[in-house]
Amino acid sequence: xxxxxxxxxxxxxxxxxxxxxxxxxxxxxxxxxxxxxxxxxxxxxxxxxxxxxxxxxxxxxxxxxxxxxxxxxxxxxxxxxxxxxxxxxxxxxxxxxxxxxxxxxxxxxxxxxxxxxxxxxxxxxxxxxxxxxxxxxxxxxxxxxxxxxxxxxxxxxxxxxxxxxxxxxxxxxxxxxxxxxxxxxxxxxxxxxxxxxxxxxxxxxxxxxxxxxxxxxxxxxxxxxxxxxxxxxxxxxxxxxxxxxxxxxxxxxxxxxxxxxxxxxxxxxxxxxxxxxxxxxxxxxxxxxxxxxxxxxxxxxxxxxxxxxxxxxxxxxxxxxxxxxxxxxxxxxxxxxxxxxxxxxxxxxxxxxxxxxxxxxxxxxxxxxxxxxxxxxxxxxxxxxxxxxxxxxxxxxxxxxxxxxxxxxxxxxxxxxxxxxxxxxxxxxxxxxxxxxxxxxxxx
Amino acid sequence: xxxxxxxxxxxxxxxxxxxxxxxxxxxxxxxxxxxxxxxxxxxxxxxxxxxxxxxxxxxxxxxxxxxxxxxxxxxxxxxxxxxxx
Numbered sequence: 001x002x003x004x005x006x007x008x009x010x011x012x013x014x015x016x017x018x019x020x021x022x023x024x025x026x027x028x029x030x031x032x033x034x035x036x037x038x039x040x041x042x043x044x045x046x047x048x049x050x051x052x053x054x055x056x057x058x059x060x061x062x063x064x065x066x067x068x069x070x071x072x073x074x075x076x077x078x079x080x081x082x083x084x085x086x087x088x089x090x091x092x093x094x095x096x097x098x099x100x101x102x103x104x105x106x107x108x109x110x111x112x113x114x115x116x117x118x119x120x121x122x123x124x125x126x127x128x129x130x131x132x133x134x135x136x137x138x139x140x141x142x143x144x145x146x147x148x149x150x151x152x153x154x155x156x157x158x159x160x161x162x163x164x165x166x167x168x169x170x171x172x173x174x175x176x177x178x179x180x181x182x183x184x185x186x187x188x189x190x191x192x193x194x195x196x197x198x199x200x201x202x203x204x205x206x207x208x209x210x211x212x213x214x215x216x217x218x219x220x221x222x223x224x225x226x227x228x229x230x231x232x233x234x235x236x237x238x239x240x241x242x243x244x245x246x247x248x249x250x251x252x253x254x255x256x257x258x259x260x261x262x263x264x265x266x267x268x269x270x271x272x273x274x275x276x277x278x279x280x281x282x283x284x285x286x287x288x289x290x291x292x293x294x295x296x297x298x299x300x301x302x303x304x305x306x307x308x309x310x311x312x313x314x315x316x317x318x319x320x321x322x323x324x325x326x327x328x329x330x331x332x333x334x335x336x337x338x339x340x341x342x343x344x345x346x347x348x349x350x351x352x353x354x355x356x357x358x359x360x361x362x363x364x365x366x367x368x369x370x371x372x373x374x375x376x377x378x379x380x381x382x383x384x385x386x387x388x389x390x391x392x393x394x395x396x397x398x399x400x401x402x403x404x405x406x407x408x409x410x411x412x413x414x415x416x417x418x419x420x421x422x423x424x425x426x427x428x429x430x431x432x433x434x435x436x437x438x439x440x441x442x443x444x
Numbered sequence: 445x446x447x448x449x450x451x452x453x454x455x456x457x458x459x460x461x462x463x464x465x466x467x468x469x470x471x472x473x474x475x476x477x478x479x480x481x482x483x484x485x486x487x488x489x490x491x492x493x494x495x496x497x498x499x500x501x502x503x504x505x506x507x508x509x510x511x512x513x514x515x516x517x518x519x520x521x522x523x524x525x526x527x528x529x
Contacts, residue, residue: 065511158491172489201497202490261481264474275452282453284525289517293526298453300526306455314454318445318464319471321452334487335478341486378470394491418492 005030005038005082005128013442018104019114019124020083022050029080036080039189041134042118043084043101044091044167045176047071050081054167055089055099055117058308059287068165069200070134070176070193077192085120089310090274091138091169093117094383095372096145098312103369107149107440108407112366115145118179122149125179127442132189133179138169139266140387142177143399147361147411150401150438152428154178154186157418158394159206162197170273173266173391181439183428187211190421206419213422216249216430219414220354222256225386230364236403236410237360244358247430252354258346261339262389267381268323268336269392275320278313281305315377344393351417356427359386361399361411390415398424401437409438 010023021043030036041047044054046064053059071081088098096119097103104119106112107126114123118135122145125133135142137155146153155177163174176193180186191211196204221241226234241251283290283304290304309317323332350357363386372380390397395415402412416423445465449456456464517524 063515065507065515159494172491198497198499202492202494204497205493205495258481261478264477265481267471268475268478279453284516284523286515290526293517293524295526297526297528302453302455305453309454314456314460315464315467317452317454318448319468322448322468322472323475325448325451332475332478335481335483337487337489338484339478339481340491341484341488342482344491345484376470377467378474381471392491 010082013124013127016105017107017110017123017127018102019085019120019127021053021055021086021099021101021120023083024049024081027080027082034078036078037130037132038082038128039074039079039132039134040083040085040121040124041068041071041081042121042136043087044136044169045071045134046165046167047081047084050084052084052167053101053287054091055087055101056308056310056313057100057288058281058305062287064165066165069162069197071165073192074134074189083124085118085124085133087120088117089313090167090278091117091136091141092274092312092316094140094144094380095367096120097369097372098310100310106366107442108409109366111368111370112408113148113369113372115148115362115366117141119145121179122146122151122153125149125151125181126440129181131181132185134176134193135179136166136174136176137391138173139270139391140384142179143361143387143397143411143413144384146179146399147409148366150409152180152183152186152401153399154180154190154424155391155397156190156194156421157206157396159202160209160396160419160421161193162195162200162203164197164199168277170270171277172273173270175391175394181437183425183432186428187425210422211425213426216355216423216427218250218252218354219244219356219358220252220254220350221358222254222259224256224259225359228363229360232405233360233362233364233410236405237412240402240412243434244431247434249427251358254350256346256350258339258343259389262343262392263382263385265336265339265343266384266388266392267319268332269340271316271320272324272333273320275317275324278309278317340392343389347393347395347415348417355416355423357415359413361386361413365405365408365410386413394418396421396424398428400428400431402435404438
């Protein structure tokens with residue numbers, strides 16, 4: 001058997017598209033019996049044999065002595081980890097432009113972003129035949145890059161997949177999921193990575209994962225999600241709705257007023273949690289060490305953090321620290337928790353009548369780096385307004401390619417009730433029977 | 445901003461303080477939309493119900509202690525760190 005994957009081939013791909021933070025140096029196992037499959041892991045997922053830097057200079061040199069549960073499970077299923085994929089620092093970004101280790105490029109157009117924060121995961125999945133990527137989403141980090149790179153991005157219910165070995169961004173929001181090229185791969189690997197794990201208590205209350213069930217009959221479209229969209233995205237989305245109708249899936253327009261609060265609630269919770277999670281990076285336990293040891297405690301920590309956190313990491317730590325400070329906690333943090341419950345309730349109410357909620361995944365096609373450079377931080381945060389709501393609620397969701405504008409892919413996002421991943425798989429399977437997903441022409 | 449940075453254990457330059465102050469002003473102004481949201485009175489940390497998972501303690505060594513020691517700044521098997529005062 002000849003192995004089609006080699007370190008040389010991956011290095012050539014990486015030279016052009018930069019999806020990897022690190023590439024496996026020995027891939028001869030790919031040729032050994034029993035047959036193997038290749039997978040990658042986002043660089044915030046720990047794996048032996050690789051550094052785990054989560055896109056941050058502060059974790060340079062950190063080599064975890066253990067496998068994250070998802071990596072262990074994929075390896076036990078005969079998977080070969082071929083590399084760690086590049087990402088925004090700690091997941092802080094929408095365009096994968098915030099990594100300390102280079103910016104991955106969109107396989108369809110090197111002048112455009114591949115999306116974030118799991119940008120490398122989506123790019124390598126688009127580029128490499130038969131590849132599956134372990135990715136992670138806090139506020140849209142699987143859906144967004146999947147949409148921009150024209151692949152399938154699946155974010156399971158919060159708690160479906162163990163997060164043991166994941167470098168936390170925001171504990172109440174982080175979810176490990178998959179980026180794949182086909183629904184068959186999704187149905188193959190979702191059961192592999194799912195299931196209770198005593199090392200992650202949030203995974204221990206889940207009902208059994210079921211892949212099959214009743215056919216999806218209808219979807220709801222929140223009117224609020226159709227505002228401020230690029231006309232090309234709206235066109236592709238409406239064409240997709242027509243195709244779904246031909247498949248026997250009715251679409252109903254609904255109103256979902258709570259969506260207007262989702263983005264603010266999400267950024268309050270995500271940055272609050274991130275600012276406490278990042279307190280562990282202080283130049284002692286992981287990655288780079290601090291400077292002079294004879295400094296005071298606070299000076300030592302502050303120096304190493306200031307020198308090694310990127311700009312967006314500093315911005316989010318500051319924001320999260322502020323919203324948790326005395327006098328502001330009730331206004332921001334507690335209110336955001338209450339809003340999360342409000343949005344969950346509204347989703348649940350809508351899905352008593354319709355099986356799923358559907359929207360475009362992103363409001364525009366992958367922007368050019370020159371356009372991103374002109375955006376203010378708040379404008380970048382606002383680009384997440386479609387991916388944040390399901391992530392805030394912990395509900396499973398999928399981004400499926402649904403059209404193309406010139407050569408650039410456009411995605412649609414479907415959301416299901418907690419633990420009802422099978423509804424998403426049903427629509428995905430029916431959709432992909434009819435819609436031909438394109439892949440970029442690759443030159444190494 | 446200086447006080448927030450101190451709490452966050454970040455040393456910022458004057459230019460960074462000016463830049464982040466403006467960014468945070470924009471974002472916090474946007475966050476004020478939350479003032480208009482109804483308060484459900486429910487403040488659960490998790491989006492799905494979570495139960496405590498307790499088990500008996502088990503003695504095990506899953507990670508090599510020497511590996512941990514070698515990955516930290518140590519002196520005679522002790523971890524070195526800055527002064528507490």
